[in-house]
Amino acid sequence: MAATYPCSQGRPVLVGLINTIESNAAMLSEIDGATGDGDHGINMSKGARRTREVLGNQEVTVGQGLEMIGNVLLTEIGGAMGPLYGSFFNEMGGACQGVEFIDKATFGKMLGAAVEIMQDLGGAKVGDKTMMDALLPAYDAYKMALAGDPDLTTALQSMIMAAEEGKESTRNLVAKLGRASRLGERSRGTLDAGATSCSLILRSLADTLGGGS
Amino acid sequence: MQRIINDPALVVEDMIEGFVKTYPHLVEKTGNPRVIKAVGIPRQGKVGVVTGGGSGHKPAFIGYVGRNLCDAVAIGEVFASPSAQIFFDAFKAADSGAGVACLYGNYAGDNMNVKLARRMAEKAGIRVETVIANDDVASAPLSEREKRRGVAGEVLMWKVAGAKAATGAPLEEVIRVAQKAIDHTRSIGVGLTSCTIPAAGKPNFYIEPGKMEVGIGHHGEPGISVMDLKPADEIARLCLERILPDLPFNSGDELVALVSGLGATPVMELYITYSKIHDLLGEAGLKVAHAYVGNYFTSLEMMGITVTLMKVDDELKELIMAEAESMGLTQSKLA
Numbered sequence A: 001m002a003a004t005y006p007c008s009q010g011r012p013v014l015v016g017l018i019n020t021i022e023s024n025a026a027m028l029s030e031i032d033g034a035t036g037d038g039d040h041g042i043n044m045s046k047g048a049r050r051t052r053e054v055l056g057n058q059e060v061t062v063g064q065g066l067e068m069i070g071n072v073l074l075t076e077i078g079g080a081m082g083p084l085y086g087s088f089f090n091e092m093g094g095a096c097q098g099v100e101f102i103d104k105a106t107f108g109k110m111l112g113a114a115v116e117i118m119q120d121l122g123g124a125k126v127g128d129k130t131m132m133d134a135l136l137p138a139y140d141a142y143k144m145a146l147a148g149d150p151d152l153t154t155a156l157q158s159m160i161m162a163a164e165e166g167k168e169s170t171r172n173l174v175a176k177l178g179r180a181s182r183l184g185e186r187s188r189g190t191l192d193a194g195a196t197s198c199s200l201i202l203r204s205l206a207d208t209l210g211g212g213s
Numbered sequence B: 001m002q003r004i005i006n007d008p009a010l011v012v013e014d015m016i017e018g019f020v021k022t023y024p025h026l027v028e029k030t031g032n033p034r035v036i037k038a039v040g041i042p043r044q045g046k047v048g049v050v051t052g053g054g055s056g057h058k059p060a061f062i063g064y065v066g067r068n069l070c071d072a073v074a075i076g077e078v079f080a081s082p083s084a085q086i087f088f089d090a091f092k093a094a095d096s097g098a099g100v101a102c103l104y105g106n107y108a109g110d111n112m113n114v115k116l117a118r119r120m121a122e123k124a125g126i127r128v129e130t131v132i133a134n135d136d137v138a139s140a141p142l143s144e145r146e147k148r149r150g151v152a153g154e155v156l157m158w159k160v161a162g163a164k165a166a167t168g169a170p171l172e173e174v175i176r177v178a179q180k181a182i183d184h185t186r187s188i189g190v191g192l193t194s195c196t197i198p199a200a201g202k203p204n205f206y207i208e209p210g211k212m213e214v215g216i217g218h219h220g221e222p223g224i225s226v227m228d229l230k231p232a233d234e235i236a237r238l239c240l241e242r243i244l245p246d247l248p249f250n251s252g253d254e255l256v257a258l259v260s261g262l263g264a265t266p267v268m269e270l271y272i273t274y275s276k277i278h279d280l281l282g283e284a285g286l287k288v289a290h291a292y293v294g295n296y297f298t299s300l301e302m303m304g305i306t307v308t309l310m311k312v313d314d315e316l317k318e319l320i321m322a323e324a325e326s327m328g329l330t331q332s333k334l335a
Helices: A010-023 A025-035 A040-055 A062-076 A081-094 A104-122 A132-147 A152-172 A179-187 A193-209 B008-022 B084-094 B108-123 B142-147 B153-166 B171-183 B232-243 B267-283 B314-321
Strands: B027-029 B035-038 B048-055 B072-078 B100-105 B128-133 B185-191 B211-214 B225-228 B254-261 B287-294 B304-312
Touching: A010 A025, A010 A040, A010 A062, A010 A193, A025 A040, A025 A179, A025 A193, A040 A062, A040 A081, A040 A193, A062 A081, A062 B084, A081 A104, A081 A193, A081 B084, A081 B108, A104 A132, A104 A152, A104 B108, A132 A152, A132 A193, A152 A193, B008 B027, B008 B035, B008 B048, B008 B072, B035 B084, B048 B084, B048 B108, B048 B153, B072 B084, B084 B100, B084 B108, B100 B108, B100 B153, B100 B171, B108 B128, B128 B153, B128 B171, B153 B171, B153 B185, B153 B254, B153 B304, B153 B314, B171 B185, B171 B314, B185 B232, B211 B232, B232 B267, B232 B304, B254 B267, B254 B314, B267 B287, B267 B304, B287 B314, B304 B314
Parallel strands: B048 B072, B048 B100, B100 B128, B254 B287
Antiparallel strands: B027 B035, B035 B072, B185 B211, B185 B304, B211 B225, B254 B304
């Protein structure tokens, strides 16, 4: 159980994200292929691979690391996922600049900033069968957990449980936005690739920052 | 997948190389390999006209970079928006200090990346204004026009804005005529077969043999209805039935028509369809000031057609008739 995470230790956070994305790339593309064009895993892993190259052997702070992957996604990965996840990581990184330790309140600010930019850019709501179906409940659960005065690890656990539930909820949804909306009713029955990657990313962050698994 | 390519992951890079080698008198590379600009751009005092989007729509978007058309283009992966950085670098390549008109189609990825690129431009002191094409009548009802996709009508928007910018008009004027052009333009597509993104290796969607999808989008977005394949004359009629009441185009109006193939349609079939469109327009009392028929905006190897009409007044007509030179559209000054 951890109360804080030292901001100087950005490298494990970033490596954790890169490993998570790369090891799930094929699964993400397969999910995406059921309703979309099947390139979600390809694009995300391209971003992860490039970030690993840019990172090299450097030590980075958490803020620098998150902005590093954010900028790679923003500048090199286009489509809709590049700007969404790029901004997500950039805003998260920006929200912990100048902080020495990430405590539960700081992570709340980081997550809040990421949610805000995603809403500004994408405009999807819960139920549209997008990444927001994982992200918004995760943020709500995190905020609710904070009210109960938990430690950082416990609050992060609440977040990833809600993200996982939100991801699973997309299985029974009909896509309203994005390319899967073409399929209408036929998009029901498969997970949303964006919600799946979002849940994986939040879990990776929680695992490193919360000192879990 | 039967395709003449090398590495499926590098089709865009390989295409750009060949394009630049083919048209060295029109276009040149920039510091960003995904940004191509017209020769002689930026030109002092001239507003930069920029467009961009996913690849696979040839001639769009790169094919409209040239003289009196677009000045720079942001090039994305196949059917995927260019990144914000690519759009921003295209703005920089086109800006002479007079500002940039970014004219693109209404898609989620493009909207997000342009929005972020504009923020970058603002910090760099480059003025960027946008017009978002939404000419596809099948993609949302008229009451929700802001949700409609941009399709082949974008070509007419670039033609008009490019001609205006070439006169040395200020940014506000270039934006005004581009918005006016798209506001007076309506399109619809009909798809007969799917298309395959090389890196994906399998068809992007599916249309049953013997069927056609009316209102299909440029990436296979859903149409209004799937029905048995009809003769060209019937397809022409179906398209006009959707387009004409939407603006509406009224008897006595003058217009510009654009009929484009979607990639695999033999060009002769475009003329077969246009012939009926021309006659039906005449019967409705509409006068065709000029017609463009050919592959102007495609979707890889999709079989199908898009029909676009733009109602013109004296101003739009004069800008359409102005001379222009690019891979996708070259014309001398028309009477």
